[in-house]
Structure formats: structure tokens, C-alpha cells
Amino acid sequence: MTGVTLTHVWKSYQGAPAVADVTLTLTPERPVCLMAPSGTGKTTLLRLLLGLERPDRGEIRIPPGWRWSAVFQEDRLLDHLDAWGNLRFVLGTVPDGAPALLEALGLSEAADRKAAAYSGGMRRRLALARALLAPFDGLVLDEPFTGLDGGARERCLACIRRAAAGRVLVLSSHDPADAAGLSADILRL
């Protein structure tokens, strides 16, 4: 698989441009971190990449058979299921690497509890575990460290670096340290 390219991409909502003339190439070699104040189109750009929105103008080229995995801005967990159930829902099964990843993310002890009972930080880490365990060619992370303290953030960064090595990675963040932690180029929108 090669990379993903965006060429002069525009997206507006009710006449107001959310994404204005973005040209970008995403390759496995160069992770990209989108940085911009809130409400300036980071999430819209990520949604365009995931195919959840269509550009008004411009072109997004994604290789055929490409598989995205994502941590959304919201956790988007099935609250009535435990960690295993949430993984099974997406993956069809609990992969061999799941217990080790949950351990690395500090979720082992809570894995049998329903997601509804999780704290904000735990929900974020479970959403990340789900994204990292899914098969993917490209990983989209929309403010993945929201609500995480320093230690948890470091653990998450380490897991992302391992799982996303050699694959396309694009994230949005307000913190330059996140970009540095993933050796990502910063793109200011």
C-alpha cells in the first residue's frame, strides 16, 4: 500500500468553510499531526479521510482495499458491553494481543466491567485499544489523549508507536508534545 493524498480539498457547512484548500500527502514514513484551534476543521478533515464526509471540491485518493482504524473525538463505545465485548463487536473476536495491550494501557483490571462504568480516561484508552487492535492500513486519531494524565499519555504513545509503525498515521492534537512523541510532522490548519 502506498499513501493517501488530498488535493485542494474543500468542505463547507452552511456556506462556512470548515476545510479550505487542503493539499496533503500521508505516507507511512511521515506521520502527520493536525494542529489548529478548536472549530477550525481538524475533525472535518479527519472525517473526510474516513469517508464519513464528501468533499465539496478537490480529491481524496485512497488506495483500493484501504482499511482505516480510528479513535474518534468521542469515545463511541458500546456502553452496555465490557472491554472484551467492545473489542468483539468491532473485531468479531478478541485477538491474541488484546490482553497484553489492555495491560499496557492499564485496563486489565477493568476489562470485565461494562464501559458505562468507566472513567473518561479509561474510556479513551479502551477506544484506543480498539483502534490499535483492528486491522488497518491507516490510523486516524482525533485528539486521542483527551482526559489522560501524563503517565497514561506516555503509555498510549508507546502503544501507538508500536502498532502504527510502517503505516499511515494522522492525528489531531492541541499539544506539540503529542506530535513529538509520535515523530509527526505538524500541519497547522
Added chain:
Amino acid sequence: MSDGPGGPIRLWAAAVWLTAWQLGAMAFAAVYPHGALLLASPLAVLARLMELLPTAAFWAAAGRSAAHIAGGFLLSCAAASALAALAWRHRRVRELLCPLVAAMKAVPVVCFIILILVLLSSRLLSPVIVTLMVFPPVYLNVLTGIAGADRQLLEMARVFRVPRRRQLWGIWLPAVLPPFRAAVSLAAGLAWKSGVAAEVIGISAGTIGEQLYAAKVYVRTADLFAWTLVIAVLAALLERLALKAVDVLAGKVGAV
């Protein structure tokens, strides 16, 4: 004792009303020459029920009515759920069904009963009427549940390419089952009320409705109350069984 919106039915409250009924019936019998016939006492109703219970005719009538009404109820629940799913997917189906559902809600049940008596035999009357009466609440509540399914979860499932079957169990059913349960609870009572009304008007042979009609013609109020008690028990039974089935399904998908 069962819980309702007004709280549980307390034994003491039921006892007060039964006592009032007993005293009223006794007073009625003392004042009027045929008062005991016109207003049977609870004890007379109980005695009549004890007479009816061992007879084959009782079980045949109760069984036939239960089969017709429960059959219409289940058929309607299945059809309403399937059509709600189809209507949500296809706007034209929704538009097509809209006036039909509005008519089912607005037209008095007796109009449907007369129409069906004209078109079909009285044997089919109660299942058809029950199907018509149960359809709107179940259809509308399932549609509401589908519309309320979490869009963000559906997007997540789309990105991760979660198969439709797994989406059904993980996202759609947890969204649909709570309003479906509320509709089932409402519709079970509605099914018995409309079904028995149809049997009475259609004088459907060998049914509870026919027994009620006979009680009216021969002024046998003990029979009337005894069969009414039977209807109440059967209606509660249908509701309990239907809700139990929904709860088992909800437990499996975690929608509880």
C-alpha cells in the same frame, strides 16, 4: 402485586373495593326483587368461576380466544417491526404506511369490526381486529427506536466495517428494544380489549366473547364477571409472557 404508573396494587386496597362490591350487591339484592341477578356479588362470581373451571367448554372458549388474540398479537408485532425497519430504510414505504397507521389509530374499532364482518367470517374477526389494533403502537415505537439509534456508533461501525448482523445486535436492538417493550406492554392489553369486543359483536362461536354475549342476553352477571376475571388474567399472562420474551432478548444484547 403488579406495579403500575400509580404504584403497586396493595392487598388492602383491593380488599376495600371487594368489600364495597360485596356490600353493594347485598344492598341491591335487599332492595330489588331480582337484585342478586342484576349485580352478582364477588362471592357469587367466585362460586360461578369454580363451576366453570372444571368444564371442557370453559377451557375450549378460553383456549380459542387466547389462540386468536395471542396469534393476532404476535403476527402484528412481527409485521409492525418488519415494516418499521423497511419504512425507516425507504421513505416511500414510510409515506405509504403513514395514512394507514393514522387511520388505524383514529378509526373506532367497531368500524373495523363491522367492515370485517361484512367482508370475512366471524371466525377470523378477532385475529384480524387484534392485528389492526396492535399494529400502530408497535410500528411507531419500533420506528422511534430505529430513529434513535446512536449515529456515532453507526459511523464507528462503518469505519471498522462491522458486519450488519453484529450491528443489529450491538447497536440497533439495544436502541429498539426499550420502546418496543413499552409498545408490547400497551398492545397486550389493547389486544384483549379489542379482540374480546370483536368476539362479542361478531358472536364468534366457542369464544369468550360468545359467553359474554350469552351473559348479557340471559342477564347472568355472575357469568359476566367470572369471564371478565378470566380475560383480565389471560391479558396479564399475555403481557407477562411477551415482556419476558423481550427482556430475555434485551438481556442477551445488554439493552437492560
